[in-house]
Every structure is written in C-alpha cells, then in structure tokens.
Amino acid sequence: MENGMRYLGETIKLELDREKCTGCSMCVSVCPHAVFEMAGPKAAIIDKGACMECGACAKNCPAKAIESGAGVGCAYAIISGMLTGSEPSCDCSSSAGDGKKSSCCG
Amino acid sequence: MVAKENVNYIVGYNEMDGRKIPVVSTRLDCSDKIGAVKVRLALSRMDYSVAPGLYCVGSPAKESPVFVTANYKLTFDALRSELSGIDCWILALDTKGVNVWCAAGKGTFGTEELIDRINIVKLHDVVSHRKLILPQLGAVGVAAHLVRQATGFSVHYGPVRAADIPKYIASGFKKDDEMRRVTFTMSERLTVVPVELVMAWRFIAGVIAFCFAINAFAGNAFRRKFIRDAVTALGGIFTGLVAVPAFLPYIPGRAFSVKGFFAAAAWLLSAGVGFGFSAREWIANSLVVAPMTSFLALNFTGATTYTSQSGVTFEIKKAMKAMKYSFILGIVLKIVSKFGKD
16 A cells, blocks of 8 residues: 555454465465465465455455455444444445445445 | 347457357447546446446457456446457456445355356356456455356456556466555545535535524624635535545544544634634634544545455544534534624
C-alpha cells in the first residue's frame, strides 16, 4: 500500500500454522497486501499489520494452515449489522437487494 | 437471467460443435463509456450486467486461455478492452451484476458458481487444456483446490487489475509483485466520491433545512446567519465526503474517525477565522460538525481497499458514542443559542 495508508494493525485476526503448511505458495499469490512471503520451503507472515482480513489466503489454503478473519471493513455494513443483529454484509450494491443504498461496490 | 440479444459489445458468433458462441469486441464504444459515467454518478446503478456464460475474443482455439470474470458490465468491459489481439475465451460468472471483489466477498463469485458455470457451458468440450485464469481478487470467494477436485480445472490467479493482463500474458502467465498488490491511488479514491455524494443528498438537504429553520426568526439578519450556518455545516460534510478521500494518505492518524476529526478541525478553523465565529459559535459548531465529518470519514472505510473488519469494528465501538453525544449536544446548543443574543 502507498505511504500513509496503513490501517489499525493491532486488531488483525490472522494465524499461520507452519507445521501444517505444505509450501504451495497459494497464500503469497492471492494476498493483495503482500502479507506472506516464502521463507524456505514454507510460507511465513511478514507483515500482519497490512492484512485487511479478506480471507482469500485461508480460503485457498489446501492444507487448512491459515486462520483469518473474513469480512468487509465497511462501517456502513458493520453498523447495519449491529442495528439489525445480523452479520455485517456487503449488500449495498446488490441489484438483488432493495437498492436503496449503493455506495462502495463500483 | 435472460441472454441479451443485439448488444453493442457482441460483434458476431463463432460456430463450435453446433454451438453459437458470441464474439465480443475489445473496443469500448460511446455507449460503453456513457454507461460507465452513469454508473459512477449513480444515475443507473442497478442491473448493469451482461448475460453470464461463455464468450470469445478473436478466434480462440481449444488451446486458448480462459479468463473468468464477473457479469458486472464495468468489470466485463475492463477485461475485454485489455484483450485486443489475444485469442481467448471469457467465462462470465453470474455475480448478479456485481464486481469481482464485492461478489467474491458475498460468495456469488465463488467456488460453487464457478463449478456450475463450467458445467453449464460444457467447458470440458470447448477447451482441451484444464487451466482457468481468475482475477486475483476473486480468491476471496473461490477455493482453487476445491474447483480442481470437482472439475479438473486448475485455477490460476492472475493480476488484480485487468490492465496488467497484456503484461501478464507476455511474461508467460507470471505475476510480479506489482500485479499482486492492491492500490488506492488518488484517482481510484476520487472515482468513488461522486457516488458517495449522490447518496448523501437527503442528508445534505436535511442539513440545509435545519440551518434554514433555526434562523427563520432572525429577521433582517436571516440571510447572513443562514449562509454562515449552512456553509459551515456543508463545508464539514464536503470535507468528510471529498477532502478526506482525496487527501487520505496525508491526513494524520490511521483510524478513519481520527483522520475525519483532524480534517474537521482544519475546516472549522478556516470557517471560524473566515466568518469570525463568536465563542458560542465556536463551541456549538465544533460539537456538530466534527462528529459529522468524522462519521463520514469512517463511512468511507467501505470504499477503501485496505481496511479490516476487526479494525472498523474497533473504531466504531470506540468512537460512535462520543460522536453521537457531541452531535446531539451541539444541535441543542445551536437551537438554544438562537434564542439568546449573539
């Protein structure tokens, strides 16, 4: 990410179990923020604070070695979720939805 | 979803084993560009989609690469416009007209839909290889190993941006670090601003109405006082909706509510010095405008490419109460102050 655009790293939920890692490097390939790097035959987390919890790494880890938060970092979705008691979801641009609010998903 | 006939981007059909597969143009014409502008201005957000299914670019053969994409027309256009001179296949998933990243987050650009779509278009008969190229951000919704298990197709995550596809192909389908990285440049940030502005129109109208109402009995001073209040409040809103996105990396703080607070402070100082705020105005205006701007900045997290859910939740829990009480107190002060003497 460009300078000056780093979010709150302290809250990030991301764990890699290097015992389970088979070294396929899929996590390195899918991470949009270069959180992983290959360190020898296995992957390693090199920049946890840059993670945005998109969940792509955990989803694509065939060895199930990664646990990651997965959800949208969107205040609108989270507040709506809190108010309605449901999970925050990125539904604001869905044409299947009520279509009242459509902001982020351009 | 009904297949769309006679659409501008289909330039013909390729016959293959008795099937007619639409060929798409790699050039964006006038109507594509007007459509994109309308979507960006939130004039027509809904159902800006193409029919899901298989398309050709050029004259692909059984060995030609397959690019998987969403059926949001902006996404589809971004992909096909980068494929000129390349013979290949495009497989558009049914993401309900939503872009790849958002659809992947929801699961519509997902493992199940990909497997279904491969079977529906009988991709096994169309190509002789077993390799699919997906946009990297689709990885949020697709588990590559499960697709392989179910269909035999191996998923390769290509670049984040369609614009990097020619380079990706030229380098033998290899991604460099830059193609992997999500960015959030000034122009990317400003692209999402118009939609946010249009979405805020009710709020903006409400603020103007409020400023009008509290000054309605000001008599001769109405015009001056109304303009003062309205400019101060609207300036705060525009600071949150436009200035925060534009200057995002340069505003201090990591938390968006904090960035919003600093931006509000800068605006309030300029407005206060410019208008020559009274002590009462300094207090009431700050209490109202700061949480408004800060909230709008926090709301912008949804449009960014790097905020996490745990981080935004943390911010909301920390900041929302203070914002709410400050705003309510400020509104009360604002109303009360109109009954006294300035």
